[in-house]
Amino acid sequence: MNFELTQEQRMWREVVHDFVEREVKPKAQEVDEEASFNWPAVRKMGPLGLLGLGVPEQYGGSNVDSISAAIAIEELGWGCGSTALSISAHNGLGTMPLVLYGTEAQKRRFLPPLVTGKGKLAALVMTEPGAGSDIQGGITTHAERQGDDWVINGAKMWCTNGSVADYIIIVVRTDPRGGSRSLSMIIVPTDTPGLHVAPTEKKMGLKGSPTNAVTCDNVRVPQDFLLGVEGRGLHQTLATLDGGRISIGALAVGLAQAAMEEAVRYANGRQAFGRPIAEFQAIQWMLADAATEIHAARLSIYYAAWLRDQAKPYTKEAAMAKLFATEMAERVCRNAIQIHGGYGYSREYPVERIYRDARLMTIGEGTSEVQRLVISRLLLQGM
Numbered sequence: 001m002n003f004e005l006t007q008e009q010r011m012w013r014e015v016v017h018d019f020v021e022r023e024v025k026p027k028a029q030e031v032d033e034e035a036s037f038n039w040p041a042v043r044k045m046g047p048l049g050l051l052g053l054g055v056p057e058q059y060g061g062s063n064v065d066s067i068s069a070a071i072a073i074e075e076l077g078w079g080c081g082s083t084a085l086s087i088s089a090h091n092g093l094g095t096m097p098l099v100l101y102g103t104e105a106q107k108r109r110f111l112p113p114l115v116t117g118k119g120k121l122a123a124l125v126m127t128e129p130g131a132g133s134d135i136q137g138g139i140t141t142h143a144e145r146q147g148d149d150w151v152i153n154g155a156k157m158w159c160t161n162g163s164v165a166d167y168i169i170i171v172v173r174t175d176p177r178g179g180s181r182s183l184s185m186i187i188v189p190t191d192t193p194g195l196h197v198a199p200t201e202k203k204m205g206l207k208g209s210p211t212n213a214v215t216c217d218n219v220r221v222p223q224d225f226l227l228g229v230e231g232r233g234l235h236q237t238l239a240t241l242d243g244g245r246i247s248i249g250a251l252a253v254g255l256a257q258a259a260m261e262e263a264v265r266y267a268n269g270r271q272a273f274g275r276p277i278a279e280f281q282a283i284q285w286m287l288a289d290a291a292t293e294i295h296a297a298r299l300s301i302y303y304a305a306w307l308r309d310q311a312k313p314y315t316k317e318a319a320m321a322k323l324f325a326t327e328m329a330e331r332v333c334r335n336a337i338q339i340h341g342g343y344g345y346s347r348e349y350p351v352e353r354i355y356r357d358a359r360l361m362t363i364g365e366g367t368s369e370v371q372r373l374v375i376s377r378l379l380l381q382g383m
């Protein structure tokens with residue numbers, strides 16, 4: 001792998017960085033305090049290509065390479081965890097399954113309005129009140145054929161973008177006998193009768209990224225809203241998550257980068273014992289560790305993204321990158337607060353918010369424990 005970014009990728013980073021610095025970062029505190037969704041910035045992301053990162057140009061997307069997509073999410077994470085999570089979920093979970101598994105008719109119908117920034121966003125929900133890590137065995141939401149329709153019943157939980165989505169891809173059981181070929185993906189427009197999106201969850205962080213429970217009460221959609229192959233929903237979901245994990249890892253790198261920058265600024269300005277705290281070796285070592293770990297995480301994200309673009313297997317590398325980057329972000333944000341002393345615990349300083357936002361990253365799109373399972377399983381298989 002060539003570890004130097006191409007000129008195009010470097011320019012892309014600059015463009016996205018400038019946009020985030022102008023439109024996203026200044027609103028991050030307000031978005032968190034008011035639990036508001038930053039629609040004004042999201043509207044402007046359409047023309048920039050941030051809403052169709054993996055969507056082919058014929059459907060209006062920017063279809064950038066996977067490293068560029070990771071760069072975009074990292075920059076958004078640097079600016080605002082909430083906004084970044086919603087845009088990551090929109091691209092990685094909401095639109096990618098359509099790109100990968102959709103029919104031509106589904107792509108033409110659903111993708112163009114999502115990538116312009118004029119419409120709403122996309123979402124995918126597999127998690128249920130009783131099933132998160134164990135989707136294969138735990139999913140009870142089911143769909144059955146009635147005439148020309150699918151009729152869906154059940155309850156879902158933790159749907160990022162549920163209340164701001166145009167459609168939600170719902171992972172349902174289509175074969176009641178169970179097993180690895182019993183799940184399927186179905187596209188459900190959010191205005192479908194019987195689909196109830198609950199009020200936004202009150203969370204520890206990421207408050208400007210709406211997360212909603214979703215219930216299906218005899219939700220009826222045409223049979224051709226089935227996405228991909230009936231019974232291949234587990235496989236399709238796991239493949240979608242591989243890409244999503246690169247994205248969550250990149251988001252974590254952005255959060256850590258922002259926390260480190262705050263810590264550097266603070267360490268240079270704060271005086272103790274007659275000199276800036278930046279002159280104490282204890283502070284310098286925390287900063288050196290942060291810079292080193294961020295660098296290592298970023299490179300492991302790029303590597304997984306590069307493998308993906310080479311059409312090589314990347315499940316293990318994506319899990320490793322997500323595991324390392326998200327656990328690294330927690331350490332870096334924790335130390336950024338430590339460097340701020342008491343002020344780090346105050347809502348006046350961004351590190352407090354960034355720390356709360358970072359906490360989700362080791363849980364969403366597969367917990368750290370699940371990443372370790374994925375890595376060790378492949379390792380033991382000699383892969």
Ligand SMILES: Cc1cc2nc3c(=O)[nH]c(=O)nc-3n(C[C@H](O)[C@H](O)[C@H](O)COP(=O)(O)OP(=O)(O)OC[C@H]3O[C@@H](n4cnc5c(N)ncnc54)[C@H](O)[C@@H]3O)c2cc1C
Binds near residue numbers: 093157203
């Ligand atoms: C803010 C937020 C946004 C989210 N967005 C989405 C979304 O858009 N779509 C969606 O479908 N879901 C979403 N989720 C759900 C998220 O993916 C799940 O919370 C996550 O996968 C963990 O599932 P769980 O919460 O059911 O935990 P559980 O699976 O119940 O796990 C509980 C604990 O047990 C551990 N554990 C479970 N199984 C094993 C095992 N075999 N070995 C070792 N340890 C194990 C876990 O690691 C964890 O520590 C979101 C969650 C949050 C909080």
